[in-house]
Amino acid sequence: MSSHYKTTTPEVGERGSAVLQRNISELPYQQKRVIILLYKAKEPQSVADISKALGQADPRGHIRELRIKGYPIDDVWCKSKYQGRYKRYFITASSEA
Secondary structure, X not given: OOOOOOOOOOOOOOOOOHHHHOOHHHOOHHHHHHHHHHHHOOOOEEHHHHHHHHOXXXXXXXXXXXXXXXXXXXXXXXXXXXXXXXXXXXXXXXXXX
C-alpha cells in the first residue's frame, strides 16, 4: 500500500471568525448543519462521524458543495485499522484565505 498520504490528523487550531462571518443563513438546511458541526468540532470528523451526528446518509456531497461556495473545509487521509483509509474533514485558520 502506498504511503503518499498523511497518516496523522492535524490539530484543529484557531479558526478565526471567517466561517461565522459568512452568511450561513442562506445555505440549504443540510449544508448549514454540516458547516456548523465542522466549526464546533474539537477534532477532525470522518464521514461516519458526521453521518451519525446529523443523521445524513452521505455528507460528502454537502461538503463538496460547501467547498465550491468557498467555505474553508480541509481534509486529511487517515489509515484504518482494517488496512483501508478514510478522510477526516475540518476547518482551520490555514484554510481560511
